[in-house]
Amino acid sequence: MVEVKELTKRFGEIRAVDGVSFECRPGEILGLLGENGAGKTTTLRILSTLLAPTSGTAVVNGHSVTEDPAAVRRSIGLIAADSGLYDRLTPREIIRYFGRLNDLDEGTIRTRTDEIFDLLDMREYADRRTGKFSKGMKQKVSIARTLVHDPPVLFLDEPTAGLDVSAVKVVDDFILRAKGRGKTIVFSSHIMSEVEKLCDRVAIIHKGRIVATGTIAELMKDDVRARFEDVFLRLVGER
Amino acid sequence: MRTWLRAGQGARAGGGEGPGERPERRGERLNLRHVGIVFVKELIDTTRDRRTWMAMVVIPLLVMPLLMLVGPSSVQKQMEKYQQQKAAVGVFVQAGGVVTPQTAAPSLLAALKAGGGFDVRSVADPAADIMNGKVKAVIVVSPSFEEDLTAGRPTPISVNFDASDQNSSIVSDRVNGVVQSLGAAVAAARLSKRGLDPSLVTPFTVSTNNVAPKEKVGSTFMAMILPMLFGVWAALGGMYAAIDAAAGEKERGTLEPLLASPPSRLSLVMGKYLVVVATSVFAAFISLIGLYVAFKIKPEALSMTGDGGPATFALPWNIMGLMLLVAISLAAIFSALQLAVSVFARSFREAQTYLSPLTFLIVVPGIMTEFVPPSEVSASMFYIPVLNSLFVLKELIMGVVNWSHLGVTLGTGLIWTIVSLRLATSLFSRESVLFRT
Numbered sequence: 301m302v303e304v305k306e307l308t309k310r311f312g313e314i315r316a317v318d319g320v321s322f323e324c325r326p327g328e329i330l331g332l333l334g335e336n337g338a339g340k341t342t343t344l345r346i347l348s349t350l351l352a353p354t355s356g357t358a359v360v361n362g363h364s365v366t367e368d369p370a371a372v373r374r375s376i377g378l379i380a381a382d383s384g385l386y387d388r389l390t391p392r393e394i395i396r397y398f399g400r401l402n403d404l405d406e407g408t409i410r411t412r413t414d415e416i417f418d419l420l421d422m423r424e425y426a427d428r429r430t431g432k433f434s435k436g437m438k439q440k441v442s443i444a445r446t447l448v449h450d451p452p453v454l455f456l457d458e459p460t461a462g463l464d465v466s467a468v469k470v471v472d473d474f475i476l477r478a479k480g481r482g483k484t485i486v487f488s489s490h491i492m493s494e495v496e497k498l499c500d501r502v503a504i505i506h507k508g509r510i511v512a513t514g515t516i517a518e519l520m521k522d523d524v525r526a527r528f529e530d531v532f533l534r535l536v537g538e539r
Numbered sequence: 540m541r542t543w544l545r546a547g548q549g550a551r552a553g554g555g556e557g558p559g560e561r562p563e564r565r566g567e568r569l570n571l572r573h574v575g576i577v578f579v580k581e582l583i584d585t586t587r588d589r590r591t592w593m594a595m596v597v598i599p600l601l602v603m604p605l606l607m608l609v610g611p612s613s614v615q616k617q618m619e620k621y622q623q624q625k626a627a628v629g630v631f632v633q634a635g636g637v638v639t640p641q642t643a644a645p646s647l648l649a650a651l652k653a654g655g656g657f658d659v660r661s662v663a664d665p666a667a668d669i670m671n672g673k674v675k676a677v678i679v680v681s682p683s684f685e686e687d688l689t690a691g692r693p694t695p696i697s698v699n700f701d702a703s704d705q706n707s708s709i710v711s712d713r714v715n716g717v718v719q720s721l722g723a724a725v726a727a728a729r730l731s732k733r734g735l736d737p738s739l740v741t742p743f744t745v746s747t748n749n750v751a752p753k754e755k756v757g758s759t760f761m762a763m764i765l766p767m768l769f770g771v772w773a774a775l776g777g778m779y780a781a782i783d784a785a786a787g788e789k790e791r792g793t794l795e796p797l798l799a800s801p802p803s804r805l806s807l808v809m810g811k812y813l814v815v816v817a818t819s820v821f822a823a824f825i826s827l828i829g830l831y832v833a834f835k836i837k838p839e840a841l842s843m844t845g846d847g848g849p850a851t852f853a854l855p856w857n858i859m860g861l862m863l864l865v866a867i868s869l870a871a872i873f874s875a876l877q878l879a880v881s882v883f884a885r886s887f888r889e890a891q892t893y894l895s896p897l898t899f900l901i902v903v904p905g906i907m908t909e910f911v912p913p914s915e916v917s918a919s920m921f922y923i924p925v926l927n928s929l930f931v932l933k934e935l936i937m938g939v940v941n942w943s944h945l946g947v948t949l950g951t952g953l954i955w956t957i958v959s960l961r962l963a964t965s966l967f968s969r970e971s972v973l974f975r976t
Contacts, residue, residue, distance in 0.1 A: 348799040351970050370801055378799040384792030388587040389580075400576045401800040429587075445796065455799075 301325055302347065302453060302484055307356035309342050316342040318508035319356070324484050324501075326452070329475065331499030332488040333532065339508040340488035341381055344455045347486065348378045361453050361484070374402065377446035381457045384438075387431035391422060391441045394430070395448050402449035409448065416444045420470065436467030443474050453484045460494065472498060492528050506536045569809060573802035577810025585780045585814060594779045595818055599772045599826035604833035606768075626710040629662035629677040632684075633695075644684040650721040656713070665699050675710035676700045678718065688725055757852030758937050762913075765830070766932035767905030769823055773866035774873040774901040774925075776822025777815035778894060781877035784811040785967075786890035794973065808967045812878055812960065819870035820863070827854075858935050861945065865935070868952035869928045873897070875959035882966050885975055904929055913939065921947045924955045 302324040309317040317339045324330040332340050345351040347358055349369035358365045361375035386394055392413060399409035417423045420440045425433070430441055439459070446454065456475065460468045475498055478485060489495050495502055496516055503513045512519055512535050520531050585591045630640040630647060640648060640661070651657045662668040665677035677699045681687070687694035696718060700711035727737035749756070788794040797807065834852060854862070877894060884890035904926040913934045921927040927948040934941055966972045 345795075345974075348795075350795060350798050351974070370803065373799055373801045376799060378796055380792065380795040380799075382792040383796055386584055386793055387791065388584050393580075393583070397576070397580045398796070398800060401573065401797075401802055403801065442796075 301361060302486060303359045304347070305357045307343065307346060307358055308354045309346060309351060310354045315508050317346065320505070320508070320510050322503045322510060322513055324486050326484050327479060327482045328501065329479050329485045329487055329499045331495035331502040332486060332505055333490070333492070333495050333502050334505035335490055335536070338505045340505060341457055343505070344378070344457045344486065344488060348376060348455055349373055375451055376453045376455055377449070377451040378455045379442050379446055379457065379459045381461060383442050385430040385441055388429055390427045390429055391444060392426050394441060395444050398445045399448045404449055412448050412450070416447055420444055435463055436470065439463060439467055440470060443471070454478055454486070456485065456487045458488055458490070460489075492532060496528055504532060504535055511535050568803060568805065570802060570806045573806035574810045574813070577802070577807055578813050581780070581784055581811055581814040582817070585783055585818065588779065588783060590779045591783070591818065595776055595822045596825050599776065599822045600829040600832070603768060603826060603829040604836065607833040608837055625656055625658045626676070626713065627658045627660055627674045628710065628714055629660050629665065629668060629674040631662050631665045631677050631679045633679050633681050638682045640680070643682050644680045646685065646688060647678065647680065647721065650717050654717040669699060669701050669707065675707045676714045678714060691729060753851045754853065761852050762933045762936045763909055765936050766908055766929040767902070769826055769862070769866065769932060770869060770905055770929050771901050772826045773819055773823035773869040775819070775898065777819035777870065777874050778877055780818040781815045781874060781881045782887055782890040782894070784814065785878055785881035786884040786887050790886045798973070804967050805964055808878070808964050812874055812963065815874035815878055816867070816870045819874055820866050823866045823870070854936070858938065858940070861940065862932060862935050864949060865928050865931055868949050868956070869925070871956040872924065872952060872959055873901070875956060875963045879959065879963040879966050882963065883972055883975070901925060908933060913937065922951055924951055927951065
């Protein structure tokens with residue numbers, strides 16, 4: 301469960317996030333849809349405790365991001381927009397590192413690692429250094445790293461940016477599978493079709509403010525035009 | 540250590556919700572297990588980097604042998620070349636008009652010829668011909684040179700050379716030698732002519748003997764060069780590890796997932812910090828091995844004067860242990876500074892640029908200590924960071940263990956370590972630094 305209330309983040313004079321509120325329940329995928337610079341990354345960084353909010357509250361899996369950030373970090377998996385990997389380590393080593401950082405014992409790490417490698421079909425290159433991997437392979441390692449401690453909440457900041465079609469499919473499958481297992485997923489994107497395809501509900505963010513929230517059907521209800529793009533542009537254009 | 544570090548974190552965390560603050564709250568403390576996990580990972584990661592091996596092993600291992608073996612011997616060869624080669628010199632008759640050196644100073648020309656190694660040329664203008672490189676030195680004599688000699692009168696003679704040209708100086712020394720021995724021969728002839736024994740005017744036969752033991756000669760030389768070379772590696776040997784551990788994480792995009800994992804930032808920084816310290820100390824000791832190799836190959840390089848015979852040098856284990864302490868103290872300060880700079884930088888390249896001035900912090904004190912014997916250093920100097928470490932290293936290499944100097948040096952080192960480590964941890968907690976764009 302993720303509950304965000306009146307979250308605000310100022311950088312000097314700029315309000316990158318301005319009174320944002322939304323909720324995401326277990327088993328639900330919330331799409332944070334907005335253009336570049338709308339405040340998606342800042343919001344997800346606050347929820348991951350990388351940034352402190354200027355005001356407002358956010359509760360992740362029952363823990364406040366300002367009161368108990370360590371507990372929040374134990375509950376989340378983050379794939380950031382330009383997440384990278386340690387070039388000189390192998391997928392197995394990277395996953396072990398994050399398993400250990402999440403206080404898992406060695407036995408659990410081994411079992412989980414094997415499960416994940418099978419799930420994502422990455423046994424073949426599990427022990428090769430990641431430096432020369434393709435983007436798709438790297439993204440699988442990022443996903444694997446995020447899954448090792450089986451967090452109840454996932455924050456995915458444009459996880460498909462720059463990936464080819466088959467790699468996008470891997471990410472989509474992963475997201476849908478996580479939803480099936482009751483994870484709370486907040487997913488940011490600027491691509492309408494992606495949000496339409498995956499998300500149960502959408503929060504449209506523009507210039508740091510949430511301009512509309514609801515299911516896609518709800519958002520398109522009062523609109524005679526059939527395309528979601530047009531709805532988005534109307535909502536954003538109104539501001 | 541925990542207390543002061545936590546105090547630093549707490550102070551910021553309590554400072555409110557202003558921009559640049561991080562939501563550190565209770566429970567966010569140093570976790571030694573997390574420190575260990577980060578340490579092991581960074582160690583594996585950095586030892587797989589070729590750049591680390593270059594900076595940590597290859598260069599420290601080779602720089603001493605190369606410096607010792609190639610450097611001095613090439614200068615020496617150049618000097619030997621000028622000592623043996625035929626040198627162009629001139630003899631000029633002061634206000635001689637038409638009088639040539641051949642008529643004015645035949646005995647001098649004969650002496651130069653007998654001395655060998657001179658190519659005597661005629662010169663029109665002594666100063667100009669030296670400066671334009673036609674000759675390396677010019678002996679100026681009076682027109683009455685030969686007459687004065689025969690008559691037993693003192694005659695003026697001057698040797699002109701170019702002090703800005705090392706080779707000209709060498710040649711002028713050789714010319715002086717010829718002139719001196721000609722003078723001695725003339726004097727001896729005069730005494731014999733009067734029925735006196737020439738040895739009457741040489742009351743002494745002087746010889747100099749070096750009584751210092753070989754080890755002492757060796758350690759004096761080592762005390763001059765080793766503190767700086769050892770200190771440089773102790774201070775900077777971990778630079779690549781530091782760049783990789785912070786700026787490298789930013790550049791690769793691995794910082795965000797790492798920061799979103801449970802360990803506190805303090806634990807993350809400490810794990811990284813300890814790897815940088817370990818790498819630096821390791822590099823310093825590799826440089827010692829390089830030095831041993833150099834002296835195994837060429838033991839005479841230890842002797843400063845060359846006439847002391849082959850010198851030897853050995854470090855007892857207890858001295859090595861104390862040098863290790865000083866190296867750790869230096870590494871502790873510099874590693875924190877390097878990590879602080881590295882976390883501020885946005886990329887690997889930027890970190891390298893920002894870190895290069897740090898080199899001066901060790902090289903300048905290194906040069907300052909090079910020619911100062913520790914016995915002439917006032918006690919207050921041992922309160923100056925870095926400089927004190929270098930002086931203590933110098934003492935240790937000479938076999939002097941001064942516990943108060945050592946204590947003050949390590950004590951101030953600890954204070955500076957705390958200051959620089961707090962800088963590093965505070966930068967690591969600042970979102971404006973971590974997410975600088």
